[in-house]
Amino acid sequence: MSEVTSLIKNLAEKYGKNREALMPILQAIVEKNHYLSEEVMKEIAETLDLSAAQVFGTATFYSFLDTEPKGKYVIRVCKSIIAEMKGKKEIIKTLEKTLKIKVGETTPDRFFSLLETNDIGWSDQEPSMLINDIPYTNLTPEKVINIITEYRSK
Amino acid sequence: MSSINLKKTDVIFGLCQECQVPQRYPVLAEVIKKDPRDIIDEIVDSGLRGRGGAGFPTGLKLKFTAVQADPEKYVLCNADEGEPGTFKDREILLKVPGKVFGGMAICAHVLKAKKGYVYLRGEYKFMLPELNKVLDDFHKTIKNLGYDFHIEFLMGSGAYVCGEETSLMESMEGKRGEPRNKPPFPVVEGFRNKPTMISNVETYVNITMIQKYGVDTFCKMGTQDSRGSKVFSVSGDTPIPGVYELELGMKLSDFVEEYGDGDTKAVQVGGASGFCVPRRKFEETIIGFEGIPTGGSMMLFNSSRSMYNVLSNYLDFFAEESCGQCTPCRVGCQQLVKGIKAVKNGEKEPEYLDVLLKLTDSMKLTAKCGLGQSVANSFSTIVSNFKEEMIY
Numbered sequence: 247m248s249e250v251t252s253l254i255k256n257l258a259e260k261y262g263k264n265r266e267a268l269m270p271i272l273q274a275i276v277e278k279n280h281y282l283s284e285e286v287m288k289e290i291a292e293t294l295d296l297s298a299a300q301v302f303g304t305a306t307f308y309s310f311l312d313t314e315p316k317g318k319y320v321i322r323v324c325k326s327i328i329a330e331m332k333g334k335k336e337i338i339k340t341l342e343k344t345l346k347i348k349v350g351e352t353t354p355d356r357f358f359s360l361l362e363t364n365d366i367g368w369s370d371q372e373p374s375m376l377i378n379d380i381p382y383t384n385l386t387p388e389k390v391i392n393i394i395t396e397y398r399s400k
Numbered sequence: 401m402s403s404i405n406l407k408k409t410d411v412i413f414g415l416c417q418e419c420q421v422p423q424r425y426p427v428l429a430e431v432i433k434k435d436p437r438d439i440i441d442e443i444v445d446s447g448l449r450g451r452g453g454a455g456f457p458t459g460l461k462l463k464f465t466a467v468q469a470d471p472e473k474y475v476l477c478n479a480d481e482g483e484p485g486t487f488k489d490r491e492i493l494l495k496v497p498g499k500v501f502g503g504m505a506i507c508a509h510v511l512k513a514k515k516g517y518v519y520l521r522g523e524y525k526f527m528l529p530e531l532n533k534v535l536d537d538f539h540k541t542i543k544n545l546g547y548d549f550h551i552e553f554l555m556g557s558g559a560y561v562c563g564e565e566t567s568l569m570e571s572m573e574g575k576r577g578e579p580r581n582k583p584p585f586p587v588v589e590g591f592r593n594k595p596t597m598i599s600n601v602e603t604y605v606n607i608t609m610i611q612k613y614g615v616d617t618f619c620k621m622g623t624q625d626s627r628g629s630k631v632f633s634v635s636g637d638t639p640i641p642g643v644y645e646l647e648l649g650m651k652l653s654d655f656v657e658e659y660g661d662g663d664t665k666a667v668q669v670g671g672a673s674g675f676c677v678p679r680r681k682f683e684e685t686i687i688g689f690e691g692i693p694t695g696g697s698m699m700l701f702n703s704s705r706s707m708y709n710v711l712s713n714y715l716d717f718f719a720e721e722s723c724g725q726c727t728p729c730r731v732g733c734q735q736l737v738k739g740i741k742a743v744k745n746g747e748k749e750p751e752y753l754d755v756l757l758k759l760t761d762s763m764k765l766t767a768k769c770g771l772g773q774s775v776a777n778s779f780s781t782i783v784s785n786f787k788e789e790m791i792y
Contacts, residue, residue: 268574273555307576308557310522326484327713328635364717365484366523369635370642379525
């Protein structure tokens with residue numbers, strides 16, 4: 247059994263084999279593999295007895311369920327109007343310079359992906375960003391550089 | 401400067417700390433002895449309205465769910481707090497999650513529901529380990545009190561529209577988060593097509609507090625149409641951004657006096673889907689159901705800000721988050737984004753703004769859900785009050 251097949255099998259045991267299990271399964275795979283490949287989605291469809299289109303339809307609807315390969319650490323910078331007012335641009339510039347990639351890209355070592363996202367619920371502490379699930383707030387360029395250095399040494 | 405007219409309260413976070421102690425939950429021990437009909441009457445009498453933004457009377461929602469014949473009912477908590485400028489549910493879940501679970505259990509007792517779900521936005525996943533710990537203790541305690549009710553967390557994955565109650569249910573069922581047609585309303589056919597009580601995080605805390613302190617205490621706060629207090633998320637050009645609990649029915653001028661930086665030009669009340677109030681209307685604007693209702697998002701802008709940038713940011717947001725299911729919203733949002741750019745760049749005459757205003761009117765009438773319908777709110781209030789900024 248391939249690694250993916252056994253992963254899906256385990257998840258189906260944990261969450262069940264009905265359609266309601268689909269979101270938790272997709273979320274768990276993104277957490278582990280950092281994206282959903284076509285192969286994975288087809289395999290989930292088979293396991294849950296859904297059409298591949300149903301799985302693909304659900305997966306592509308949600309912005310956090312990536313269907314393109316992403317880095318181990320996905321950085322999502324908040325782009326709300328409040329974030330913009332509080333210096334989001336500087337944060338993006340710093341990240342682009344530090345990671346040597348543009349927004350939307352992934353580093354060649356597949357360690358970081360840099361994205362922008364809509365309001366993440368920290369308007370009282372902008373600028374802010376998520377790295378995978380962890381929020382970082384009240385960002386400054388210096389703080390961002392330190393955070394990235396910390397992640398690089400992980 | 402502190403406004404003397406602003407009535408600060410501390411019901412949600414401060415009162416009844418023992419409601420938070422997992423081994424006790426004193427309110428729930430009392431509630432289980434009560435006749436569900438009395439609880440419904442109390443919530444109706446309190447005048448509590450949903451705290452997510454739409455403001456539907458909570459007691460009626462509970463009553464409508466309770467009268468459904470189907471014995472399989474669900475209690476859902478909408479924790480998909482995605483409205484730009486809102487973060488009060490984050491604080492409530494971080495500080496007083498027990499009061500949220502308590503409110504859900506009270507509704508479960510009324511409805512004889514066995515299962516409850518909290519749909520938590522993906523952006524708040526970092527809270528999950530702590531919340532599940534509190535929930536474990538909660539389950540043990542209420543089981544001892546005689547409740548047969550179990551709550552589970554389900555996660556969102558970054559889709560604003562899932563805050564709309566029917567798309568939230570679609571999402572919980574493993575589908576694309578596209579809103580359903582209403583009717584049937586969730587009280588009749590909700591999650592798994594069963595009668596479902598769905599409310600905002602803060603609303604459930606209010607249910608707990610009404611059961612703890614009684615209807616009269618709750619009714620003493622706020623105004624005739626806007627009973628109780630409200631948790632506000634204050635952000636933007638303010639020296640003190642954060643979460644504040646205030647009695648409803650205040651004047652916006654009093655709010656600005658307290659939270660503004662002395663140079664407030666406009667306040668966006670209720671997030672991107674809410675209304676923009678310019679300085680000259682602060683005095684006459686009431687925050688509450690008799691004036692401008694809000695889920696709590698209050699974004700302040702001072703004279704240095706371009707209202708064109710504000711509107712443009714909101715429209716980009718809507719265009720991205722539109723689920724694409726209905727044409728008025730899908731195409732409408734894209735045309736608005738293009739339209740204001742064209743006017744700003746001089747490619748279109750200023751009169752074109754009137755055409756765009758008509759478009760938002762159509763969206764209000766024809767879009768399927770609250771997302772598409774409410775684009776008109778910010779668009780019309782920003783364009784009409786700051787027309788020069790849209791053109792020059």
